[in-house]
Amino acid sequence: MSAIRAFPPLSSDRAGGQAELAHTCLYYMALMRELEDRIERKLYRQGKIVGGVYVGRGQEAIPVGTALLAGEDDVLLPAHRDMAAFLIRGIPAGRILAQYMGRVDGPTRGREGNMHMGDMKLNLVSIISALAATVPVAAGCALALRYQGKNGVAFSYFGDGATSRGDWHEGVNFASVQKLPVVFICNNNQYAYSTPLSAQMACANVADRGPAYNMPAEIVDGNDVFAVHAATQRAVAHARAGLGPYLLECKTFRMTGHSAHDAAHYVPSGMFDEWGKLDPITRCEARMLEEGWAGAGEFEHLRAAIRQEVDDAVAWAEKSPYPDPATLLDDVYESPQ
Amino acid sequence: MSTTYLEAIRQGLWEEMERDPNVFLLGEDIGVYGGAFKVTAGFFEHFGEKRVVDTPISEAAIVGASIGAGLMGLRPVAEMQFADFISCGFDQIVNFAAKCRYRWGASVPMVVRAPSGGGIHGGPYHSQNPEMWFVRTPGLKVVAPATAYDAKGLIKSAIRDNDPVIYFEHKGLYRRIKEDLPAEEYTVPIGLAKVVREGRDLSIITYGAMVWVALEAAEKLSAEGASVEVVDLRTLLPLDRETVCASVKKTSKALLLHEDTRTGGMAGELAASISESVFDYLDAPILRVTAPDTPVPYSPPLEDAFLPNAEKVVEKARWLLRY
Ligand SMILES: Cc1ncc(C[n+]2csc(CCOP(=O)(O)OP(=O)(O)O)c2C)c(N)n1
Ligand SMILES: [Mg+2]
Numbered sequence: 001m002s003a004i005r006a007f008p009p010l011s012s013d014r015a016g017g018q019a020e021l022a023h024t025c026l027y028y029m030a031l032m033r034e035l036e037d038r039i040e041r042k043l044y045r046q047g048k049i050v051g052g053v054y055v056g057r058g059q060e061a062i063p064v065g066t067a068l069l070a071g072e073d074d075v076l077l078p079a080h081r082d083m084a085a086f087l088i089r090g091i092p093a094g095r096i097l098a099q100y101m102g103r104v105d106g107p108t109r110g111r112e113g114n115m116h117m118g119d120m121k122l123n124l125v126s127i128i129s130a131l132a133a134t135v136p137v138a139a140g141c142a143l144a145l146r147y148q149g150k151n152g153v154a155f156s157y158f159g160d161g162a163t164s165r166g167d168w169h170e171g172v173n174f175a176s177v178q179k180l181p182v183v184f185i186c187n188n189n190q191y192a193y194s195t196p197l198s199a200q201m202a203c204a205n206v207a208d209r210g211p212a213y214n215m216p217a218e219i220v221d222g223n224d225v226f227a228v229h230a231a232t233q234r235a236v237a238h239a240r241a242g243l244g245p246y247l248l249e250c251k252t253f254r255m256t257g258h259s260a261h262d263a264a265h266y267v268p269s270g271m272f273d274e275w276g277k278l279d280p281i282t283r284c285e286a287r288m289l290e291e292g293w294a295g296a297g298e299f300e301h302l303r304a305a306i307r308q309e310v311d312d313a314v315a316w317a318e319k320s321p322y323p324d325p326a327t328l329l330d331d332v333y334e335s336p337q
Numbered sequence: 338m339s340t341t342y343l344e345a346i347r348q349g350l351w352e353e354m355e356r357d358p359n360v361f362l363l364g365e366d367i368g369v370y371g372g373a374f375k376v377t378a379g380f381f382e383h384f385g386e387k388r389v390v391d392t393p394i395s396e397a398a399i400v401g402a403s404i405g406a407g408l409m410g411l412r413p414v415a416e417m418q419f420a421d422f423i424s425c426g427f428d429q430i431v432n433f434a435a436k437c438r439y440r441w442g443a444s445v446p447m448v449v450r451a452p453s454g455g456g457i458h459g460g461p462y463h464s465q466n467p468e469m470w471f472v473r474t475p476g477l478k479v480v481a482p483a484t485a486y487d488a489k490g491l492i493k494s495a496i497r498d499n500d501p502v503i504y505f506e507h508k509g510l511y512r513r514i515k516e517d518l519p520a521e522e523y524t525v526p527i528g529l530a531k532v533v534r535e536g537r538d539l540s541i542i543t544y545g546a547m548v549w550v551a552l553e554a555a556e557k558l559s560a561e562g563a564s565v566e567v568v569d570l571r572t573l574l575p576l577d578r579e580t581v582c583a584s585v586k587k588t589s590k591a592l593l594l595h596e597d598t599r600t601g602g603m604a605g606e607l608a609a610s611i612s613e614s615v616f617d618y619l620d621a622p623i624l625r626v627t628a629p630d631t632p633v634p635y636s637p638p639l640e641d642a643f644l645p646n647a648e649k650v651v652e653k654a655r656w657l658l659r660y
Contacts, residue, residue, distance in 0.1 A: 075409070108441050118441045120408055126441045128432050136398040137433065140405020140413075147361070147387065147411060154405075167428070170398035177393055331439050332475050334499045337528065337575040 019293035029060035032084040051113035056081030058255030061280035065228025073152030097317035110323035131162040135171030142180035161192020176213040179244035189254035207249040222250030343511040345485035349492035363390040364416030396425035407447040420453035434501040435476030454507040460635035466597040479574040481505040483548035490525025530577035536566035543594035544570040554650035589620040621660035
């Protein structure tokens with residue numbers, strides 16, 4: 001498991017700890033934003049991406065604030081708006097783009113699109129489309145970690161809508177009964193496709209589901225990467241100590257339609273503006289200036305570097321060939337039947 | 338000492354757990370209680386709660402947790418209390434486990450044991466043969482042993498396999514059949530059918546409990562001078578079309594038999610495979626004996642009418658032999 005990517009190099013004049021963390025968080029949030037913008041607003045519209053595009057615009061603090069805390073032994077099961085978790089775990093931007101474009105250098109070699117990818121060498125499990133299906137799988141990963149005597153934790157990601165599925169309840173219940181080391185991470189972006197939270201559940205918060213499983217559940221400002229990070233530290237400490245699972249409900253808002261084809265006319269007017277003021281990247285930058293962790297002008301420099309990184313990644317992905325149709329039958333089983 | 342089908346499964350599980358510390362069991366009531374059919378009786382005491390995990394009544398979680406553990410390098414063996422409830426974990430099996438390798442190159446070495454089949458007056462929810470739901474799913478392997486020898490050999494192979502295997506064990510065979518098993522270690526390869534009775538005039542192709550029905554029918558027909566071959570598929574996916582077609586090529590007549598219902602059953606796939614490969618050798622239409630397209634009824638006269646039996650097989654076979 002040596003492939004986990006080191007954080008981008010930091011300049012030496014920075015006060016350690018928090019400042020370093022802030023720069024790392026900002027980098028991954030901004031990279032995710034730029035990559036997804038490019039995917040949704042450019043490559044998709046140019047017809048270079050043929051399948052579904054579901055982005056996490058406005059929600060970047062959640063995968064970033066959580067996944068940065070995952071160590072080598074921890075297992076991540078990110079959902080469809082958690083691109084940064086893949087970046088942090090070591091899947092480069094170019095390979096993510098190749099995946100979207102159906103190229104052979106995507107992690108699934110053209111068998112899958114969007115965020116449906118994983119790599120067990122990185123302890124990264126691919127979701128399937130069926131929502132919440134990874135929740136019991138996360139419990140099984142955690143069971144295996146304990147079985148193997150490792151001190152790892154499973155990070156199980158899902159949206160608010162997914163918590164209505166039976167698989168979610170079965171998985172959470174099993175993890176609770178078995179006291180498994182799982183951190184359940186909900187991005188409550190208040191919509192599931194066009195369905196608002198009030199039509200999804202009769203309780204006000206996803207966290208309200210926690211007590212039914214005797215599981216601590218914490219509500220977090222999902223647009224504050226530092227709050228997400230701090231809450232994840234508490235959750236991970238709890239799970240690692242053998243105290244059982246922990247639920248984090250990260251309140252946020254989906255700043256797009258459900259997918260690239262959805263104009264989200266069903267969202268009451270004003271909500272995008274209201275939540276736009278709480279943008280996690282802007283807030284992170286403001287905090288960094290306030291704390292003196294970064295100087296004005298630094299952010300424009302970072303954005304330019306990220307634009308360049310994404311330009312290069314797009315160019316790399318576009319050079320990747322399409323898979324050979326002769327590989328259609330490969331890998332259904334370990335050995336050809 | 339003769340070993341029952343149930344004891345053979347136990348032995349296979351036990352030996353694999355002794356051999357490989359990564360093998361563990363999970364399911365409902367399998368621990369202290371030893372399982373609804375007592376397949377795992379004594380395992381909890383010997384292997385402990387770490388390796389014999391009692392779960393809530395959550396088939397999706399049982400299968401899902403098996404997938405997670407399998408991805409992490411363990412070898413889970415999940416028990417469905419009855420095959421009928423496997424539908425509650427269906428999505429995890431067909432959408433998650435079956436597709437991991439093809440989608441993202443991940444191995445899911447998982448076995449799901451499913452006690453299936455009728456003839457025990459279990460009614461609509463304790464009698465079904467849901468194998469074709471899974472045979473329709475590329476990425477899974479599906480086995481259905483008929484003998485104690487194969488039950489043991491196939492559970493061992495299933496546990497060692499790096500792909501997900503659905504293991505259908507027929508409840509009606511658990512204590513009804515027994516045979517002497519080799520003292521030495523053995524496995525039965527997945528993907529190989531077996532000619533269990535040689536014959537010249539007609540091939541009966543079947544699996545699971547119906548193998549015994551076919552053998553009974555073959556015996557009756559032999560008294561009438563007919564030489565009937567019986568092929569036991571043993572594995573349903575991947576299907577050993579070669580052995581099936583070789584048998585039909587030899588006998589020129591095929592009778593397809595299963596306890597599962599008719600439409601969309603294994604017989605349809607076999608008939609298509611036979612006509613694609615050895616049509617020129619056929620001397621008669623391909624016939625089927627199957628359960629009808631109904632749920633499995635409870636009351637004995639209804640269930641008897643539902644299940645295929647030797648009489649029904651003999652009747653169709655005679656027609657084919659005369660053809
Ligand atoms: C079992 C299942 N039913 C329906 C869908 C179609 N679908 C895809 S995403 C989605 C909404 C998901 O909402 P939520 O869980 O809140 O996640 P979000 O997209 O808001 O991040 C739906 C209904 C699906 N993928 N799986
Ligand atoms: Mg949502």
